[in-house]
Amino acid sequence: MNYLLRFFDEHQPRRIRVIENTLRNRRTVSTLFWAKQYGILGWTGADRSLNREKFDQLLENLVQDNLIKIDSDGQAVLTTPGILKQEELKSEEYQPQFLDWYWLANTNRVERRLLLGVQVVSELTYHNRHYAPLTNEYQELQLVKRWLFNCRQNIIKQLTDELKIFGSSLANADERLANYFFYSLIGHQTAGENILQLSKQLGISTDQMPVVKQDALLAVAAFANSYRGGALNQLLADLLTETPLSYSANQTLMLYQRGQTIEQIAKRRRIKANTVREHLLETAIVYPTAINWDQLLPGEIRQQLAKHYQGDVSKWQFKPEIVPGDQAAFYYFRLYQLYREKQDD
């Protein structure tokens, strides 16, 4: 069974492209908005190597097995057998625990850097200089070389201590996760276990393995992020981001928090007013605690919208004739959806 079945619902029709774009980390405001509606925001970037062909093939398999139905608008719901199957799988599916950190790093890059760092230190502890590094990428090799040089003094002890603490916290969350993590590491005279082996040893199906991997890597990124000055932090620092927002959206937010209007920000940053609005919407979706709703969505607009829109926000239809704000009407509509949703939480 492929792991995509977990993303569908029996009542809420879900856009398949939103699911695809979420997994592949294609962060448009629309994708982020719907991912949040579907409760899958944490899966953003969880399968970056997925491509359209593979995704469509996996969905096609679900359709053929009569587990989901896809309508002509590209929205899918679970069928009755699909509901049963999803229920049945719940007990055997791996349940990720670190997805809240989805925004922290590109896990593919974390994996490569981390594994290279561990490999280099492992070979160092065995005094071996004749080995093939797991990647020949020039920049990665240079970065790890510099890391090793900077904390050479006690790198072995530091890294071992940190990995012990990290391992214990993983094992607390799920013993399988700790085993996955350490058995996939590459080092002196060991290439780690491959996916088929790990799947067998952990009792988790191969289809679920990308989920386990994503979880373990987000966990290590979160650990490196919190353990400032540590060996893992120094190894991964440039791969970790500060906020869930994109760089540009964060720039916009800072100006907005200083009280600048959308027009002022647009002028200062030499971007379109609409781009500024997109940035603010992105903030309202992925970083809602940074939002001052009274500033962002004035009370009078809220009142006007409240007359026309009630109930389940995901079913609201945007009607330009009844939403105030002219060019910014859709922006207000979306903001109000997010606002209501927050109120209902």
Place this chain on the structure above:
Amino acid sequence: MISEQRLLTVLNEEFGFSSFREGQLETIKAVLNNHDTLAVLPTGGGKSLLYQLPGYLLPGSILIVSPLISLMQDQVDRLHRSGEKRVLMINGQLTGKSRRQALSKLSTFKFIFTSPESLANPEIIGALKMIKISLFVVDEAHCISQWGPDFRPEYLLLSSVRKRLDLPTTLLLTATATPEVRQDVIQKMGLQAEAVTQVIRSVNRSNICYAVKRFLSTNEKESYLIELVNELAGAGIIYFASRKLATQFAEELNEKTNKVVAAYHAGIPSLERYRIQQQFMDNQIQLICATSAFGMGIDKGDIRFVIHFHQPANLESYVQEVGRAGRDGKLSLALLLYCPGDEQIQRTLNYIDLPDSNLLDAVSKKQQPVNVLGDNQELFTFYLQHGYNGKMIFNTFEKRQKNIDNHLRWMARYVNNTKICRREMILNYFGEQLKETPAPCCDVTEPELIDKFKHEPQQNSEPLPGVSELNWQARLYQLFNINNNKEN
């Protein structure tokens, strides 16, 4: 002039060998005397030594053009393992700042590996022009003349690249080249045949035995494969025409046989490929299900059998692929499984929808958009950008199509043959005569051949540790060479 004695000393000090293999000394001497050289040595004949050894004797850098990233990776890894760190790989993965950094330090690298595509980049050529290239190596040089699915038009630019680099001494390496291909390669590289030293050795690998099994349906072929894999001794590779099948069979064979199996192809993430390759080397995995292109980087001495679940496009590819077996000199099996319709797979893989020459000219004159050229528009625009007109392209590709058909006819002859010794057929194809028939040789001369490669019953691999036996702490200690008891 460097003496033979000196060469032997370097061979021993740098590579740990006490004598040269067939054709190596002759090639190295030619190269060191600045002769452009074409070396055709059998698979597993130690071709990388032909540029690595001169690398330690010549000033400047050795530039190696390699057709596949996996192959480059493999060469670079091997140099790393031998302790040589002055190695650089320039390909599509090296971009931005790190590329600028690497290019600015280019002269510090002894061995620079690159792809024909990267050599089409002016920035890279510019940097290479600034350093001394003492030897220009084209690995798998038959690709220059290849008409198969890996068709790479950039190979045709290598001749002008060589000119731009001020004509460094050139070494062309391949394991499989018919006399026509040799001539074609030399000509396409812009060299004069009479001025090129040719070191040609037989493609024959006497320790590889050839066999073909024919089936009526894919199902029959499948069940035979499962049964056979269970019985065959040692490590092996099975080649499939698609990644999907390679992956499917890896899982199935893992379940249904006593071997530990993994899929290995371009769709497998690179870290996972690294693991699988290492495990295969260490015999933790005994069987690899691969696609043709990605089997190329695998270099393991004791591969006992290579099975083709689907036939390759031509006998060159077949000889290359089965040539991964028996590098240790011991008896090995090359088995091709066939069922009706298999040849169609290659026909489809190789098919190129050829546009009309007028349409090509119209695109060239910008009267039509590029996308009218269909799926292979990039290929055709490459030719248009390099001075070909519609008629020339049309003729080139028509010739290519005929070539493919011709190659497939040869494959069919090989598959359908029940009378002529298979080794003799292969040698004839490469313009050679069989001088001596080894025993055993092939399933024509010896019908019970395959049985020779089966192991005694009850030879099982060690089972994997189960979930309860995993211990992440122990694993951490092992990784960092920590004595567990002392620690606690």
